[in-house]
Amino acid sequence: MMKRIVLALALIALASGVRPVAATVQSITVGKPAPAFTYRLLGGARVSARTLHGHRYLLWVMATWCPSCVTGAHVLASHVVQLRHDGFRVVQLEAAGDLGYAGPTLKSIRDSIGATGASPTWYWGELTAQQSLALDPSSAPDIFYLVDRHGRVRAQSSAPAAHWSQIAAFAAGR
Numbered sequence: 001m002m003k004r005i006v007l008a009l010a011l012i013a014l015a016s017g018v019r020p021v022a023a024t025v026q027s028i029t030v031g032k033p034a035p036a037f038t039y040r041l042l043g044g045a046r047v048s049a050r051t052l053h054g055h056r057y058l059l060w061v062m063a064t065w066c067p068s069c070v071t072g073a074h075v076l077a078s079h080v081v082q083l084r085h086d087g088f089r090v091v092q093l094e095a096a097g098d099l100g101y102a103g104p105t106l107k108s109i110r111d112s113i114g115a116t117g118a119s120p121t122w123y124w125g126e127l128t129a130q131q132s133l134a135l136d137p138s139s140a141p142d143i144f145y146l147v148d149r150h151g152r153v154r155a156q157s158s159a160p161a162a163h164w165s166q167i168a169a170f171a172a173g174r
Contacts, residue, residue: 091125
């Protein structure tokens with residue numbers, strides 16, 4: 001009888017469009033390792049947490065329609081030489097479906113920055129729905145994590161433009 005009830009509830013949920021969250025969704029927590037995701041980059045390449053191991057990096061979830069996100073990209077671009085010198089990486093990722101709102105393409109934002117945005121230490125990509133859920137469970141349009149050389153999340157904040165001094169200190173190893 002209990003199996004029938006569970007099956008009936010599952011069928012109702014599926015019919016109504018509700019999808020169960022996969023049990024394998026890794027969440028992100030300060031002090032813990034960053035999820036071992038592989039991110040799909042613009043142009044089809046991929047970068048993984050494993051590839052980033054050994055480097056401090058900014059893991060940034062953003063929405064293309066978000067003004068502070070675009071401003072943050074320009075602030076980071078103005079400091080890209082310093083970041084590169086420090087061996088720091090930027091992983092800038094558009095939230096899945098741009099959080100349900102229309103905005104410019106991520107590529108157009110990167111292109112507006114110019115050659116700086118194509119830095120070999122700056123990765124531009126798009127998150128899957130599962131990755132967005134793990135990295136941005138509250139669907140904030142501008143959230144970042146600072147990840148150390150060992151892949152541990154050391155800080156979480158929002159609006160990189162407003163927190164540049166924190167990012168710069170972390171990038172420099174302070």
